Amino acid sequence: MIMLPLAQSLHRHSHADHFDTVTLSYGGRFLRRKRLETDGGTSFVIDLEKTESLDQGDALELSDGRLIEVRAASEEVLVVTGNNLPRLAWHIGNRHTPCQIEASRLLIQNDPVIKHMLAHLGAQVAEAVEPFTPEGGAYGHGRTHSHEHGHSAHDHSHVE
Structure with a gap:
């Protein structure tokens, strides 16, 4: 061994x-x-x-x-641009979607439902393959969820 x-x-x-x-x-x-x-x-x-x-x-x-x-790693993302990025970021955040925020664009995971919503809001949305490093939670590092995931029947902490 x-x-x-x-x-x-x-x-x-x-x-x-x-x-x-x-x-x-x-x-x-x-x-x-x-x-x-x-x-x-x-x-x-x-x-x-x-x-x-x-x-x-x-x-x-x-x-x-x-x-x-x-x-x-590089992965499939949507590059979001538009005249009102703060408004678009608000709608993305309101759906608890991880978002990488930059000065002139937003990056999110490739999600057709969110893509459709953003296009309906007037955003320009393009597919790309780039490293995805979204903002952490409001209290520092971590995911955007407002609660911590403890051990449960759905804990996937096994060694693969």
Whole structure:
């Protein structure tokens, strides 16, 4: 039986030197315990105390002290532009849709229902494939949900 390196520590927005990187989708960056592989091919197990939302630039510290930088994977998104971005952002947020907010555009996951709503509101919406790094929750890091997800019958914290 081969023992994989274990990552139990998370460093937010680490600027230290990194041994390697791990590139994960938005959904893949929400985890507690899982087997992962770095971009360089090193397998390891992440085993955090609680489910965390990892951000681009965070680092996972392996048991031997090496750091693995977290990168956001490119994925299908909608690029939203228009004359009234604050109004469009409000409608996106009102539907609890994760949103990456930039000065001249908004990025959301590709969702045909939200796309239709935004077009109805006068937005220009284009499909793209880009890294997706939406805003965290109102109280710091994490997803946009207003509550914390604890362990339940639907907890997917197993090692794959």
